[in-house]
Amino acid sequence: MSKAAFRADYVGSFLRPEALRKARAQFASGAIGAEALKAVEDDAIRHLVAKQKELGFQVITDGEFRRQAWHLDFMWGFEGVGHAPTKTGLPFHGEQAMIDDTFLTGKIASTGHHPFTDHFRFLNAMAGDGVEAKLTIPAPAQFLAQMAMPFAWDNTKQYYSTVEELMRDLVSAYRRVIREFYEAGCRRLQFDDCTWGMLVDPAATRFFGTDEAGLVRIKEMNLLINNLAIEGKPEDMYINTHVCRGNYHSTYANSGAYDKVAAWLFEQENVNAYYLEFDDERSGGFEPLAHVSGDKMVVLGLISTKTPKLEFPGVVEERIRQASRYIPLDRLCLSPQCGFASCEIGNKLTEEEQWAKLALVQKVAGKVWDCR
Numbered sequence: 001m002s003k004a005a006f007r008a009d010y011v012g013s014f015l016r017p018e019a020l021r022k023a024r025a026q027f028a029s030g031a032i033g034a035e036a037l038k039a040v041e042d043d044a045i046r047h048l049v050a051k052q053k054e055l056g057f058q059v060i061t062d063g064e065f066r067r068q069a070w071h072l073d074f075m076w077g078f079e080g081v082g083h084a085p086t087k088t089g090l091p092f093h094g095e096q097a098m099i100d101d102t103f104l105t106g107k108i109a110s111t112g113h114h115p116f117t118d119h120f121r122f123l124n125a126m127a128g129d130g131v132e133a134k135l136t137i138p139a140p141a142q143f144l145a146q147m148a149m150p151f152a153w154d155n156t157k158q159y160y161s162t163v164e165e166l167m168r169d170l171v172s173a174y175r176r177v178i179r180e181f182y183e184a185g186c187r188r189l190q191f192d193d194c195t196w197g198m199l200v201d202p203a204a205t206r207f208f209g210t211d212e213a214g215l216v217r218i219k220e221m222n223l224l225i226n227n228l229a230i231e232g233k234p235e236d237m238y239i240n241t242h243v244c245r246g247n248y249h250s251t252y253a254n255s256g257a258y259d260k261v262a263a264w265l266f267e268q269e270n271v272n273a274y275y276l277e278f279d280d281e282r283s284g285g286f287e288p289l290a291h292v293s294g295d296k297m298v299v300l301g302l303i304s305t306k307t308p309k310l311e312f313p314g315v316v317e318e319r320i321r322q323a324s325r326y327i328p329l330d331r332l333c334l335s336p337q338c339g340f341a342s343c344e345i346g347n348k349l350t351e352e353e354q355w356a357k358l359a360l361v362q363k364v365a366g367k368v369w370d371c372r
Contacts, residue, residue, distance in 0.1 A: 004272035004297045005056045008365035010188065011242055011275055011301070012136040013070060013339025014063035015346045015354050020044045024344065041066050042122065047336050049126045051355065056362055059134050059188070062123045063341075070247075070342040071138035071191055072102050075146065077114045078173055080106035080159070103155050104147055106269050107167070110173035110180075117177075117184045122226045124185045132188055135181060139191035139241065140174050140229040141222035145198075150209035167225050174229035182234050189239045190275070195222050196265050197245035197277075200256030219264045227270050241265075244277035245282060247305070247342040257284020266291035273297040278319070279304040279337035289326040298327055301337030308349035310356055316364045334365045 016024075023040035026032045045062045046082050067073040075081050082105040087205050116135065124133040138146075147156045160166040181189060198207050199222075204215055230239050243265070245255060258265070258276070266274070266288065274292065277283045278301055292298055300317050300323055316334070323332060340347055340354050349357075 004240060005275070005299045007333050007369045008057060008301050008362045009059060009275070009333050009335040010057070010061075010132065010358060010361065011305075011335060011337075012061045012064060012192075013341045013342045014048055014061075014065070015329040016063075016065060016344055016352050017044050017047070017351070020065060021344070026062070045123065046126070049123070053131060054171070055355070055358055057128060057358075059132055060123065060127060061134050061136065062119060064136065064339070066119055068100065068344055070339065071137070071142055071146075072100055072317075074116060074137045075102055075143060077116060079109040079111060080104055081108065084322045102146060102154065104159050108147075108158055108169045108173055110176040114177050114180060117180050120181060120186055121184050133186070134188040135186050135188060136190040136192055136242075139193035139195070140170055140225045141172075141195045142191075142193050143170055144192045144222070145195050146226055149207075163221070167221070168226075171225060171228045175232065178229070178233060178237075178239075184238055187237050189237065191226065191239065191241045191271070192244060193222075193226075193241055194246060196243045196245045196258075196261045197256070199256065200260045201245075202256065204256075219261060223264045223268055227268070230270050238272045240273040240275060242338075243268060243277065244338055244342075244358040245277060247338040247347070251282045255282040258288035259284065262288035266296075271296065272332075273299060275299040275301060275335060277301045277337040278323075280307070283337075286323040286326050289323060290333075292327055295331065297331050297333060298323075299335045300334040301335050303334075303361055305336045305338050305340045305347050305349075305354075306355065308353040310353075310360060313360065313364050313367070317368055320364075320368055329368075334361055336361065 020040055023032065023037050027037040044065050046137060048063045048065065049060045064070060072083065076083055081102065083100040083102045085100055116137065120133065120135050127133040144167060146152065147166060156166065178189065198204060199215060199219060201207065205211055208215065208218055210218070233239060271294060276298060289298060302319050303311055320332060320334065338356055
């Protein structure tokens, strides 16, 4: 039953229910302790998984309900990483993303037990009966960017003299934690990666503080660190990549078609599948899909999580047919373009509208691939 991706799929994060939002606020204020918060999280995840199964999905996630942000909480699970409330936020179109500043406090290491392992075990206990659990984490390239971008390097250079030295420690930490997840039962791991979205943006040279030749070196570096982290993974473990252009409170950070990164990302990254944003004109056309090598699958993110407006099924079906001109239909799947709540704040739609989006994914996938 297991395969790299499912015909009807999704990225991973879900809107936090009100009870969970309340509990996290109470925990932050000191009104409740960690055990009380965990009990609320556990209950919210049980209800979420039940809904995912009710809709007929063959994959379950915990909705990232135990996280503040899609990527930072994972980083905080390593030695040598600290964080503090942001004073300025990150620039998104129309809004600042108010997520914690995250920085190095020492050398990066994974010598103990990562908290995400316990999170996965709780989720995996609800899998079975034709349903698999998926764990989402930031890609190694994303972690590298967090510590090596121009805004971060003044701090990072206190602990690393070169980017290559930083990369070596990151690869070692990822290999260790991937093995830890595998031993906990994880067979489906997803790298979430905004770095490729940044690299295709018209302002990429400004973001990275370099020129066009420098961007090529960064593409090569991103490819290298991702592949080195994957190298030696167990054969029966799928590792996939989701490429994002930013997702915070229904706003975005970057724009640009995949053409500028296709030769690196699609031809050479050693993943099993790509979850790709194609929900609006910011993502460009399907032509770069011709670069997807081997038998790798592509999950077309044609349903937007940024708006409550429900897409027309016929339009989604036609876009799938258009994509199949560049990659065979049997290597395509369908999903929303991103999660519904990459950060606790979530996107601007209701839980009912969220489920309507996922029901649409099932409806269209069932018609196109006759999988229901």
